[in-house]
Amino acid sequence: MRFSRTLALLERQWYLLRGSPTRVVPLFGFVVIDIVLWGFITRYLDMTAGGVDFVTSLLGAVVFWDYCVRVLHGVTMTFFEDVWSRNFLNIFASPLTLVEYLGGQVLSSLFTSAIGLLAMVVIATLLFGWSIGAYGLMAVPFVLVLFLFGVAMGVVGAAIILRFGPAAEWFVWPIPALIAPFGGVYYPVSTLPGWMHPIARALPVSYVFEGLRAIAAGQAFAPGSLAMGAGLAALYVVAACWTFARVYQHAVRTGLIARYSAETIT
Amino acid sequence: MYTRDRMPVLSVSHLRKLYGTTPAVEEVSFTIEPKETVGLLGPNGAGKTTTINMILGVLEPTAGSVSIEGIDVTRRRTQALQRTNFAAVYAPLPGNLTVLENLMVFARMYGVRDRRMRVASLIEQFDLVRFRDTKCGVLSSGEQTRVALAKAMLNEPHLLLLDEPTASLDPATAQDIRARLRAFTQQGSGGVLWTSHNMLEVEQVCDRVLFLSHGRILLEGNPRTLPAEHGKGSLEELFITVAREPLTLDA
Numbered sequence: 001m002r003f004s005r006t007l008a009l010l011e012r013q014w015y016l017l018r019g020s021p022t023r024v025v026p027l028f029g030f031v032v033i034d035i036v037l038w039g040f041i042t043r044y045l046d047m048t049a050g051g052v053d054f055v056t057s058l059l060g061a062v063v064f065w066d067y068c069v070r071v072l073h074g075v076t077m078t079f080f081e082d083v084w085s086r087n088f089l090n091i092f093a094s095p096l097t098l099v100e101y102l103g104g105q106v107l108s109s110l111f112t113s114a115i116g117l118l119a120m121v122v123i124a125t126l127l128f129g130w131s132i133g134a135y136g137l138m139a140v141p142f143v144l145v146l147f148l149f150g151v152a153m154g155v156v157g158a159a160i161i162l163r164f165g166p167a168a169e170w171f172v173w174p175i176p177a178l179i180a181p182f183g184g185v186y187y188p189v190s191t192l193p194g195w196m197h198p199i200a201r202a203l204p205v206s207y208v209f210e211g212l213r214a215i216a217a218g219q220a221f222a223p224g225s226l227a228m229g230a231g232l233a234a235l236y237v238v239a240a241c242w243t244f245a246r247v248y249q250h251a252v253r254t255g256l257i258a259r260y261s262a263e264t265i266t
Numbered sequence: 267m268y269t270r271d272r273m274p275v276l277s278v279s280h281l282r283k284l285y286g287t288t289p290a291v292e293e294v295s296f297t298i299e300p301k302e303t304v305g306l307l308g309p310n311g312a313g314k315t316t317t318i319n320m321i322l323g324v325l326e327p328t329a330g331s332v333s334i335e336g337i338d339v340t341r342r343r344t345q346a347l348q349r350t351n352f353a354a355v356y357a358p359l360p361g362n363l364t365v366l367e368n369l370m371v372f373a374r375m376y377g378v379r380d381r382r383m384r385v386a387s388l389i390e391q392f393d394l395v396r397f398r399d400t401k402c403g404v405l406s407s408g409e410q411t412r413v414a415l416a417k418a419m420l421n422e423p424h425l426l427l428l429d430e431p432t433a434s435l436d437p438a439t440a441q442d443i444r445a446r447l448r449a450f451t452q453q454g455s456g457g458v459l460w461t462s463h464n465m466l467e468v469e470q471v472c473d474r475v476l477f478l479s480h481g482r483i484l485l486e487g488n489p490r491t492l493p494a495e496h497g498k499g500s501l502e503e504l505f506i507t508v509a510r511e512p513l514t515l516d517a
Contacts, residue, residue, distance in 0.1 A: 005377065008371050008375040011371055012371045015371070087360050089354070090357055093347065095344045257325070
């Protein structure tokens with residue numbers, strides 16, 4: 001693996017961003033809207049359900065979950081640049097390896113999602129008095145686990161698009177909406193019916209958000225559950241990359257890489 | 267055994283590609299020597315682009331092998347492609363980046379040393395100075411072709427694959443490009459695989475031609491003597507015979 005080849009993709013994304021406000025605004029626009037909306041909802045809940053700090057727990061969940069979703073978007077949008085510009089042949093006929101290609105997507109997502117996170121933290125803090133400091137240094141490993149899981153979702157999304165064509169993006173965008181109810185993002189896993197618990201336990205985000213809620217409520221938090229979440233997230237990243245590699249091999253075998261505009265080779 | 271200097275730039279051996287049960291390429295074998303330009307000719311659908319895609323590693327052969335300077339493309343793809351590049355009419359560079367940005371990105375991807383100097387030099391060589399900061403998407407097809415050729419030269423490839431490189435160029439520009447590509451093989455030690463439907467161009471540029479029909483190599487030889495060897499007046503006449511009546515050709 002050569003890092004300079006991975007950097008080429010990051011350089012490409014930088015050129016695209018600096019030359020296109022329509023690419024820059026979505027990096028923070030939608031998440032800011034989300035924080036403003038949920039900020040007022042939590043403020044209203046604080047007023048009506050006296051004694052419970054919804055700003056820290058619920059608005060905090062929105063900030064962290066939106067960050068995870070931004071990571072997914074960062075990965076898939078980098079991939080989409082090659083889809084939209086019909087650039088697969090130039091990319092995959094170069095010395096770039098698959099690991100370097102995926103690495104470029106992850107690196108690009110690291111930067112774009114950080115911009116979104118920063119915007120959310122600033123708005124939530126200034127407008128609604130939310131403080132990331134309430135989680136202390138534990139916020140760092142939680143964010144890292146969410147980053148890894150976002151990467152896994154993004155790579156799976158890219159694999160879906162590669163396998164089924166650009167129209168399959170509509171299978172990718174709802175992935176977070178499918179996972180959030182099972183992951184106990186906005187409410188404790190105990191709220192869920194019993195049959196949903198095993199699914200929740202298989203998702204790293206459930207450990208993250210249970211932990212974040214415990215810290216926000218000043219309760220004890222088991223570091224072992226964070227380790228479990230981190231282990232699962234790493235496992236999902238490996239599984240996602242393996243899936244992408246298999247889909248890529250299929251595309252090379254069938255000729256889909258060279259004739260991607262056809263969407264399928266039959 | 268070949269020494270490194272005498273090793274073919276490209277060795278294609280018993281290459282075969284089936285789509286389901288339909289053969290696209292059948293038992294294709296050939297080599298390209300250093301400083302040699304080989305023309306891959308044939309009617310539409312003959313298997314030229316399929317062959318090029320297999321050489322570039324973006325299409326897996328059903329059987330056979332491809333080696334670039336002795337490096338197997340399937341097993342050591344990155345090392346093989348490090349010394350290869352290509353330009354094709356159907357693979358323009360991203361239209362949302364400028365000429366300079368595209369070349370800088372691909373120079374990094376190909377691990378080009380002193381990439382700023384190399385890119386600046388290619389921009390000048392391919393007469394792209396005034397389009398340096400223009401997005402590729404707004405360039406004419408001829409200008410885009412020149413950008414694609416500049417990209418193909420970035421890593422000073424040992425093997426250059428050109429799929430109809432002058433198809434959208436005006437005659438003056440095409441002649442200029444042909445001269446540059448001839449200089450590329452004469453000055454360096456690289457080899458070129460060139461597809462074209464312009465038979466006059468093929469006669470000018472290629473040292474040897476391979477005629478493909480229905481995925482098989484039917485004829486091989488010097489483009490300047492091959493027509494007479496098969497009782498034809500010109501390469502174009504020979505091409506038309508290969509395309510329409512391949513079975514009527516003398517062995």
